[in-house]
Amino acid sequence: MAIQKPSLPKGTRDFGPLQMARRNYIFDIIKDTFKLFGFQQLETPAMENLSTLTGKYGDEGDQLLFKILNSGDYLKDVTSKDLEAGSVATLSKVSEKGLRYDLTVPFARYVVMNRNEVTYPFKRFQIQPVWRADRPQRGRYREFYQCDADVVGTDSLICELEILLMIKRVFSKLGLRDYSIKLNNRKVLAGLAEVIGVPGKESELCVAIDKLDKIGWVKVQEELLGRGFENEAIEKLGPIIDLKGNNKEKLNFLKVFLSSSEIGVKGIEELQSVFDLLASYGSDETYVDFDVVLARGLSYYTGAIFEVKVNNVTIGSVSGGGRYDNLTGVFGLDGVSGVGFSFGVDRIYDVLEELDLFPKDQLVGTKVLVTYFDEEGVSYGLKTLAALREAGVESELFPDLAKIKKQFTYADKKQIPFVIVLGSEEIKNDLVSLKNLKTGEQSSLTVKEAIELVKL
Amino acid sequence: MAIQKPSLPKGTRDFGPLQMARRNYIFDIIKDTFKLFGFQQLETPAMENLSTLTGKYGDEGDQLLFKILNSGDYLKDVTSKDLEAGSVATLSKVSEKGLRYDLTVPFARYVVMNRNEVTYPFKRFQIQPVWRADRPQRGRYREFYQCDADVVGTDSLICELEILLMIKRVFSKLGLRDYSIKLNNRKVLAGLAEVIGVPGKESELCVAIDKLDKIGWVKVQEELLGRGFENEAIEKLGPIIDLKGNNKEKLNFLKVFLSSSEIGVKGIEELQSVFDLLASYGSDETYVDFDVVLARGLSYYTGAIFEVKVNNVTIGSVSGGGRYDNLTGVFGLDGVSGVGFSFGVDRIYDVLEELDLFPKDQLVGTKVLVTYFDEEGVSYGLKTLAALREAGVESELFPDLAKIKKQFTYADKKQIPFVIVLGSEEIKNDLVSLKNLKTGEQSSLTVKEAIELVKL
Numbered sequence: 018m019a020i021q022k023p024s025l026p027k028g029t030r031d032f033g034p035l036q037m038a039r040r041n042y043i044f045d046i047i048k049d050t051f052k053l054f055g056f057q058q059l060e061t062p063a064m065e066n067l068s069t070l071t072g073k074y075g076d077e078g079d080q081l082l083f084k085i086l087n088s089g090d091y092l093k094d095v096t097s098k099d100l101e102a103g104s105v106a107t108l109s110k111v112s113e114k115g116l117r118y119d120l121t122v123p124f125a126r127y128v129v130m131n132r133n134e135v136t137y138p139f140k141r142f143q144i145q146p147v148w149r150a151d152r153p154q155r156g157r158y159r160e161f162y163q164c165d166a167d168v169v170g171t172d173s174l175i176c177e178l179e180i181l182l183m184i185k186r187v188f189s190k191l192g193l194r195d196y197s198i199k200l201n202n203r204k205v206l207a208g209l210a211e212v213i214g215v216p217g218k219e220s221e222l223c224v225a226i227d228k229l230d231k232i233g234w235v236k237v238q239e240e241l242l243g244r245g246f247e248n249e250a251i252e253k254l255g256p257i258i259d260l261k262g263n264n265k266e267k268l269n270f271l272k273v274f275l276s277s278s279e280i281g282v283k284g285i286e287e288l289q290s291v292f293d294l295l296a297s298y299g300s301d302e303t304y305v306d307f308d309v310v311l312a313r314g315l316s317y318y319t320g321a322i323f324e325v326k327v328n329n330v331t332i333g334s335v336s337g338g339g340r341y342d343n344l345t346g347v348f349g350l351d352g353v354s355g356v357g358f359s360f361g362v363d364r365i366y367d368v369l370e371e372l373d374l375f376p377k378d379q380l381v382g383t384k385v386l387v388t389y390f391d392e393e394g395v396s397y398g399l400k401t402l403a404a405l406r407e408a409g410v411e412s413e414l415f416p417d418l419a420k421i422k423k424q425f426t427y428a429d430k431k432q433i434p435f436v437i438v439l440g441s442e443e444i445k446n447d448l449v450s451l452k453n454l455k456t457g458e459q460s461s462l463t464v465k466e467a468i469e470l471v472k473l
Numbered sequence: 474m475a476i477q478k479p480s481l482p483k484g485t486r487d488f489g490p491l492q493m494a495r496r497n498y499i500f501d502i503i504k505d506t507f508k509l510f511g512f513q514q515l516e517t518p519a520m521e522n523l524s525t526l527t528g529k530y531g532d533e534g535d536q537l538l539f540k541i542l543n544s545g546d547y548l549k550d551v552t553s554k555d556l557e558a559g560s561v562a563t564l565s566k567v568s569e570k571g572l573r574y575d576l577t578v579p580f581a582r583y584v585v586m587n588r589n590e591v592t593y594p595f596k597r598f599q600i601q602p603v604w605r606a607d608r609p610q611r612g613r614y615r616e617f618y619q620c621d622a623d624v625v626g627t628d629s630l631i632c633e634l635e636i637l638l639m640i641k642r643v644f645s646k647l648g649l650r651d652y653s654i655k656l657n658n659r660k661v662l663a664g665l666a667e668v669i670g671v672p673g674k675e676s677e678l679c680v681a682i683d684k685l686d687k688i689g690w691v692k693v694q695e696e697l698l699g700r701g702f703e704n705e706a707i708e709k710l711g712p713i714i715d716l717k718g719n720n721k722e723k724l725n726f727l728k729v730f731l732s733s734s735e736i737g738v739k740g741i742e743e744l745q746s747v748f749d750l751l752a753s754y755g756s757d758e759t760y761v762d763f764d765v766v767l768a769r770g771l772s773y774y775t776g777a778i779f780e781v782k783v784n785n786v787t788i789g790s791v792s793g794g795g796r797y798d799n800l801t802g803v804f805g806l807d808g809v810s811g812v813g814f815s816f817g818v819d820r821i822y823d824v825l826e827e828l829d830l831f832p833k834d835q836l837v838g839t840k841v842l843v844t845y846f847d848e849e850g851v852s853y854g855l856k857t858l859a860a861l862r863e864a865g866v867e868s869e870l871f872p873d874l875a876k877i878k879k880q881f882t883y884a885d886k887k888q889i890p891f892v893i894v895l896g897s898e899e900i901k902n903d904l905v906s907l908k909n910l911k912t913g914e915q916s917s918l919t920v921k922e923a924i925e926l927v928k929l
Contacts, residue, residue, distance in 0.1 A: 023525050023582040023804045026570050029518035031583050033590070034597070037514040053862050055839040055869035057887075058493040062485035062616050063519060063572075063602065064539075069479050083520075086540040086568050088606040092560040097553045104548045111567070112542055114482050116519075126479040127487050134489070136886040138872055141490075146519065150544040160518050173872035175851075298855040348479045383511040395631075399754040406509050413511035416594055416629035430592040431513075 028151070028159030038382070039375050043365055044144060046190045047164050050183050051142040056166050059141045061123035063148075064114045071115075073122050073347065081149045083159075084112040116148040120165045121344075121357070128169060129348040137170030156332050156367065167357030169344055174287060176356045177321045177340070178294040181305055184325055184336060187360065188304070192374045196327045196335075198304050201311040202288050203318045203339070205271065208281015209309075212274065213253040215246060222246075223312035226254075234258050257309055264292060264307045271309065287320060317341050323358050327368050335364045383431060384471055385412040388424040389439040397444045401437060401464055408468045428454060435471050484607070484615030494838070495831050499821055500600060502646045503620050506639050507598040512622050515597045517579035519604075520570045527571075529578050529803065537605045539615075540568040572604040576621045577800075577813070584625060585804040593626030612788050612823065623813030625800055630743060632812045633777045633796070634750040637761055640781055640792060643816065644760070648830045652783040652791075654760050657767035658744050659774045659795070661727065664737015665765075668730065669709040671702060678702075679768035682710075690714050713765055720748060720763045727765065743776060773797050779814050783824050791820045839887060840927055841868040844880040845895040853900045857893060857920055864924045884910060891927050 025031065032040060051058075064085060071079050091111050099107040117123050120143045128135060144164045151157055166183065168176040184198050203219070210219040225240045232240075241251050256274065260267055268289055275281030288307060295302060313322055320340030326333040338358025345353045369375050385405055387398045398414045405412040413433075415424040421438070428436050438450040443461065451467045452459040462470065481487065488496060507514075520541060527535050547567045555563040573579050576599045584591060600620045607613055622639065624632040640654055659675070666675040681696045688696075697707050712730065716723055724745055731737030744763060751758060769778055776796030782789040794814025801809045825831050841861055843854045854870045861868040869889075871880040877894070884892050894906040899917065907923045908915040918926065 023585055024522060025518065025586075026520050026522055029520055031518070031586075032514075032516040033583075033587065034513035034515065037516060041514070052838055053865070053867050055867060055887075057490035057838050058497070059490065060488040060493060062481065062487070063604070064482050064485055064616065066480060066482055080544075083544075084542040085572075086542050088536075088539075090560045092556060092563060095556060097556065100548060100551060100553065100556070104546045107548060116541075127489075129479055130481075130487075131489065136883060138883075140869070148519070160520065168872070171872045175855075175870060175872040178855075294851075294855065297852040299859045382508055382513050395750075396753040399631075399634075399750065403755045409509070411509050411511060413596070414631060416624070416627045416631040427592060427594075431511075 026159070028153030028157075030158065030160070034382070039369070040362065040366060042375065043191070043362055043369070044164070047187055047360055047362075048142075048144065050186045050190070051166050053186070054140070054166075054179055054183055056140040056142040059124065059127060059143045060145060061117065061120075061127060061143070063116055063146075065117055065123060065126070067109075067113055067115050069126050070118060070122060074118055078118060081151055082118055083116040083148045083150055084108065085114040085116070087111055087113060117145075118149060119147050120145060120163045120359075121167075124165070124167060125345045125348060125353075128353060129345050129350045132350060135170075138168050138173075138176075139170055140166070140168045142166040156364065158363065162362045164360040164362055165357060166359075167344075167355050169353050169355030172354055174290045174321075175294060177287075177291045178298065180321075180323060180338065180356065180358050181291070181295060182298065182300060184323075184358070185300065185304060188325075191365070191369060193327060193368070193372075195329060196304060196325060197306045199306050199308040199311045199324045199326060200288065200291070201308050201322045202284040202320055203322060204280045204284030204287065204320065205275065205309060206284075206312060208275040208278035208284055209254070209257065211278040211281060213250040215250050218246075226310045227312040229258070229310050260309060264302055264305070267307050267309065268292075284320075291321070313337055313339065319354075321356060330368050330371050332364050332367055334361075335368060336360045378434075383411045383413050383433045385410055385435045385437055385467075386424065386428040386431075386433045387412065387414045387437045387439065388421055388428075389415070389418075390421065390441075391418070393441070393444060394439045398437075398439050401439070401449055404464045405468060408472070410468060410471055437467065482615070484609030484613075486614060486616070490838070495825070496818065496822060498831065499647070499818055499825070500620070503643055503816055503818075504598075504600065506642045506646070507622050509642070510596070510622075510635055510639055512596040512598040515580065515583060515599045516601060517573065517576075517583060517599070519572055519602075521573055521579060521582070523565075523569055523571050525582050526574060526578060530574055534574060537607055538574055539572040539604045539606055540564065541570040541572070543567055543569060573601075574605060575603050576601060576619045576815075577623075580621070580623060581801045581804060581809075584809060585801050585806045588806060591626075594624050594629075594632075595626055596622070596624045598622040612820065614819065618818045620816040620818055621813060622815075623800075623811050625809050625811030628810055630746045630777075631750060633743075633747045634754065636777075636779060636794065636812065636814050637747070637751060638754065638756060640779075640814070641756065641760060644781075647821070647825065649783060649824070649828075651785060652760060652781060653762045655762050655764040655767045655780045655782060656744065656747070657764050657778045658740040658776055659778060660736045660740025660743065660776065661731065661765060662740075662768060664731040664734035664740055665710070665713065667734040667737060669706040671706050674702075682766045683768040685714070685766050716765060720758055720761070723763050723765065724748075740776075747777070769793055769795065775810075777812060786824050786827050788820050788823055790817075791824060792816045834890075839867050839869050839889045841866055841891045841893055841923075842880065842884040842887075842889045843868065843870045843893045843895065844877055844884075845871075845874075846877065846897075847874070849897070849900060850895045854893075854895055857895070857905055860920045861924060864928070866924060866927055893923065 070082055094110045146160050146162050148160050153159055181198060188196055206219045206223055210216055210222050221244050225237050229237050238251050268285060271285050311322055311324055313324055318339035319342040322339040323337055324334055325336035327335055340356040342354045344355055387402050389395060389398045402412055402414050434454055436452045443450050448461045449464055449467050450461050526538055550566045602616050602618050604616050609615055644652055662675045662679055666672055666678050677700050681693050685693050694707055724741060727741050767778055767780055769780055774795035775798040778795040779793055780790060781792035783791055796812035798810045800811055843857055845851060845854045858868055858870050890910055892908045892910060899906050904917045905920055905923050906917050
């Protein structure tokens with residue numbers, strides 16, 4: 018067989034030891050937080066039936082699904098006519114499974130299939146990779162992890178509170194200080210559409226004003242005109258676009274501005290309740306920012322809308338979510354409402370790297386490398402190793418009889434902070450020589466003393 | 474859109490909260506052990522180029538690979554002629570990626586692509602799902618996790634020692650007592666082939682005697698005859714098949730039996746060294762069983778061969794591995810030898826379930842549910858919740874104002890061990906009523922006292 022130079026499929030990545038240590042640092046903080054708040058873990062298979070996946074993400078989404086070729090003679094039902102009919106029309110003959118595109122549709126499928134076993138309100142979290150046949154570019158991969166938490170089976174705004182609290186806890190633990198959780202409510206957007214005279218048109222309104230940050234008010238106005246909005250309606254939006262102040266001031270303004278819209282008033286009341294719950298919990302509003310133009314362009318939100326932005330970094334938006342009315346309707350089970358959000362781990366990783374916020378000792382896997390000079394050292398070293406591990410100290414013995422310099426280089430490359438050197442003197446006196454590679458300090462100790470020292 | 478009844482692709486599974494808690498229990502013990510021994514984590518993408526995967530697992534393996542349909546117009550290069558040529562011949566036109574089939578080939582690819590960055594000896598572990606288009610049956614799935622640990626870049630038998638120690642630690646932590654780690658060496662099998670007069674035929678010999686457990690010696694003899702072995706050679710195997718005794722006795726017998734075979738003697742020496750290292754470490758031979766007919770049918774092992782069997786359960790073999798000479802040769806990098814093994818998590822799960830060895834409180838995610846009767850209770854409950862979580866106690870507030878019975882049912886279903894009840898008396902006196910759902914005990918306490926009690 019010809020020798021090949023192996024490569025990775027484009028848009029995919031390996032995660033080596035350093036990246037894994039850092040990723041696990043993020044995952045662990047998120048998982049601990051989800052558990053502290055009573056969420057339970059779910060995992061679903063990478064493959065789903067195409068009937069489960071298609072039609073859920075729009076035409077574009079369907080195209081971005083990775084499809085699995087049927088096993089065996091996958092061409093057996095394909096005819097020359099099919100070749101003319103084309104790839105889309107013939108798909109069902111060659112593929113019946115695809116890779117999951119997000120964690121929401123598999124979650125909905127799970128709830129429907131296990132509707133009688135699930136305990137409601139069902140607080141589930143799920144941390145798994147998803148796959149999209151997107152054009153790869155900086156920060157966009159074909160395989161990436163999603164970290165979702167959702168509560169289904171309740172309309173309680175306490176769930177919205179919990180989401181705010183979990184985001185705050187995760188960011189606090191990660192050492193991120195300069196960010197804001199933007200919060201809005203779909204009902205407020207519906208109310209806006211009503212009071213500017215375009216009731217029911219909040220979807221179009223959302224799509225346009227969602228771009229406010231990127232393209233500015235002038236261009237948004239042009240887009241709204243292009244979408245058939247009247248100048249009169251657009252002008253009425255002015256005060257909203259210019260809205261300044263703290264959450265209370267903005268809520269007070271909107272109370273008046275939306276007073277003629279029943280749904281708008283309801284949206285403001287919901288937002289007010291969330292802020293009240295936050296106060297009851299004893300958590301202040303720091304980091305939480307009512308943003309009346311936040312829309313996230315996602316048409317299935319029916320209540321709260323969240324988005325977390327980190328300030329002063331290249332990629333800002335690292336988390337988002339919202340409330341939905343009907344998670345499982347598409348699978349024939351109505352009435353399952355809920356609220357959820359997702360942490361973008363790849364983006365959080367990039368942000369922590371950009372801000373140099375990863376702990377410096379994060380990589381430390383092995384704490385002690387046991388080194389030696391001869392066969393006698395191996396045998397004594399193995400006993401030392403046994404004692405270290407018995408005490409829970411991550412430790413290794415260099416496996417080959419090698420020059421001490423080579424053994425130290427290994428410790429250095431693996432960022433192992435302590436090295437035990439076993440010379441004949443140490444062995445004779447039943448001691449070990451422990452060297453701290455950061456400080457250079459070295460001392461002869463009993464194994465027990467050495468363990469105490471490295472565990473400090 | 475027509476309502477669909479969703480289903481799972483055959484051979485795949487969801488893991489709900491109970492299963493996830495139990496799986497994580499196993500994963501955590503394995504991960505902790507790998508880290509304690511200085512192994513570092515690697516993750517590779519689910520998708521690999523087909524050029525990386527094909528030709529590595531034999532013809533059968535190639536057929537069992539899940540292939541990904543090319544994105545976009547996947548039929549564009551397929552002609553009527555291709556339809557006649559068939560599925561196998563046309564594969565390269567419709568698919569260039571597949572799902573990983575194991576963790577070894579991706580590991581080899583990683584080492585080759587990162588040969589200059591890797592620190593040797595490279596001790597890596599990898600815990601990820603793999604996919605095989607096998608016919609699903611009891612205990613065999615199309616998606617399942619592998620837990621691999623390998624050391625590459627050294628021939629030191631200390632690595633074999635480490636594998637034995639890691640297996641012993643994992644099984645001890647899991648509470649498994651009745652198992653044996655079967656240990657053999659490919660060189661011993663090569664020696665056997667030499668001394669019975671069929672040098673170089675150890676592969677065929679292995680395939681046949683690998684079945685000894687399943688089909689018995691008589692059938693194995695028939696198979697050997699069928700494979701062209703002479704009666705004389707087969708008869709010489711007799712003493713080996715009947716071999717009894719402890720490790721030392723078996724090694725002593727083989728030293729003599731294989732004395733005319735250089736490679737056989739080398740194999741026995743290696744095994745002897747591993748037992749000596751085990752003694753130096755201070756770990757006895759309990760659970761380690763030299764099994765001269767262990768072959769695992771895998772032709773790429775060149776030294777040690779491991780297999781772990783749990784006794785008195787339906788599915789016995791839960792872990793296996795061995796030493797190999799040339800991990801990365803197929804990708805053009807020679808000389809990377811190593812030794813590795815794999816825990817079968819799905820099988821360990823089944824074994825623990827069969828033996829009822831999962832900890833009884835494993836599922837406990839949430840420790841305290843805060844319940845209440847009215848709006849006043851919500852506000853007081855939120856403060857209580859904040860205090861519990863600040864102290865690291867996993868806790869929830871029932872999100873809806875519901876009958877207390879409903880709230881208790883929720884606690885019961887989620888196996889939450891403590892419930893805090895907030896009546897008007899408690900609220901007035903700044904106390905909480907804490908109920909232990911197992912013992913039925915209930916007492917009025919300050920939040921601080923309650924926290925201390927549930928943290929016991």
